[in-house]
Amino acid sequence: MVYLQLKRKRMAKKIKPESDISTEEKIKEAARIVFMKKGFSATRTRDIAEEAGINLALLNYYFRSKEKLFELVMMEKFQAFFGVIFPILNDANSTLEQKVELIADRYITLLTETPDLPIFILSEIRTNADRMIENVRLDKILGESQFVKQLHARRPDMHPVQLIMSILGLVVFPFIMRPILVQSKSTDDKMFNAMMNERKAWIPKWFNSILNAR
Amino acid sequence: MVYLQLKRKRMAKKIKPESDISTEEKIKEAARIVFMKKGFSATRTRDIAEEAGINLALLNYYFRSKEKLFELVMMEKFQAFFGVIFPILNDANSTLEQKVELIADRYITLLTETPDLPIFILSEIRTNADRMIENVRLDKILGESQFVKQLHARRPDMHPVQLIMSILGLVVFPFIMRPILVQSKSTDDKMFNAMMNERKAWIPKWFNSILNAR
DNA sequence: TAATTTTTTAAACATTTGATTAAAATATCC
DNA sequence: GGATATTTTAATCAAATGTTTAAAAAATTA
Incomplete structure (x- = not known):
């Protein structure tokens, strides 16, 4: 149920892009910062939540797992580096x-x-x-x-x-x-x-x- | 009590250097391998114990903590790199x-x-x-x-x-x-x-x- | 060989940590 | 405005993990 909302949200974006900075984007940006600074293993999901100023559970709500969130960031950075x-x-x-x-x-x-x-x-x-x-x-x-x-x-x-x-x-x-x-x-x-x-x-x-x- | 043995052991070495590979050295060598491959955070003390083929508790018995053991390895590698x-x-x-x-x-x-x-x-x-x-x-x-x-x-x-x-x-x-x-x-x-x-x-x-x- | 010390082991402990849950708050829709 | 859906929160869980403990085994000493 929860994860279906991910899709729904993403689809909704096309129609109505979030006005200001969304929770999802706050988490992603915090993840970029913390993962980049400490790497995957040394990063705790609580670090990211704190950096983003959001409740810990929201990380899993939006991104399923630390691993998935990391993959997202890594993909981005990889793209930036080799792109x-x-x-x-x-x-x-x-x-x-x-x-x-x-x-x-x-x-x-x-x-x-x-x-x-x-x-x-x-x-x-x-x-x-x-x-x-x-x-x-x-x-x-x-x-x-x-x-x-x-x-x-x-x-x-x-x-x-x-x-x-x-x-x-x-x-x-x-x-x-x-x-x-x-x-x-x-x-x-x-x-x-x-x-x-x-x-x-x-x-x-x-x-x-x-x-x-x- | 336990950690005094460290000193005693070290002193004993001068007189009677361990015949073959000692437990202490086995742990240190395993730590070199695992820390080098995975870094501090991704390394679990259990990884090192397994690599060394020793009981987990011996790591703390000989080196007090993961951190202390890491410092030892890092010092060595740092020396090698800059030396x-x-x-x-x-x-x-x-x-x-x-x-x-x-x-x-x-x-x-x-x-x-x-x-x-x-x-x-x-x-x-x-x-x-x-x-x-x-x-x-x-x-x-x-x-x-x-x-x-x-x-x-x-x-x-x-x-x-x-x-x-x-x-x-x-x-x-x-x-x-x-x-x-x-x-x-x-x-x-x-x-x-x-x-x-x-x-x-x-x-x-x-x-x-x-x-x-x- | 008996006593003592040192080393090793299995078990458990206390924390940390990624993840989940259920309820509350908020937003959206008809 | 009320029903429904979505988002957020606090609490909790289960597993992982660094460390400790107490007893057993092995080595050393006298």
């Missing part, structure tokens, strides 16, 4: 250099807004690969991409994955290091963001050097 | 290029043996900064290091942290990506390790290009 890069990789009209510029720019912009995104996704994949979206056929997506073809044309002597790891390392790794840097007072938020902004310009240059290195 | 790099950074007799070669070589060797190390450390720092070793004065250690001085001498126009993030990104990030690559069949273990081995030679070259990029 940025896939379209760029497949663009047939841009050069290799342009793709790298775009990746650096878009990713750094995204991650400056949500710096916890990489650690969240990467550590959840490690902790519980089963709970993860199984069929990211990264091999297919990458293998058939324009980007890989262009990389291979430029450097047939190197495995494209080598170069992809390098560019992602340059772009993403700083955000993974960030907690250490900030905690150890090596940087503060403002300085870190400024550096990341600088990297938007540096990384394409660096990657170009890497492409030409012998 | 590799710090001596290299401070060597007054090696050039910048030599330091980079050493870092790439030593880190890739270490991480090939324990590929989960970076995700473990970095995600635990995120999840629970309090439970972490607070006083890694990374700012002091880095700031006063030979490496930073050499970086600054070579490229006074760039913040040394920019360059450190880059080299660590090139070295460490592949190991953080590894679960995704392996799960998505983009690589297998053997191929991944082969690529990491190649990187020992490539990264110094790449970093040199980065140092010269304008």
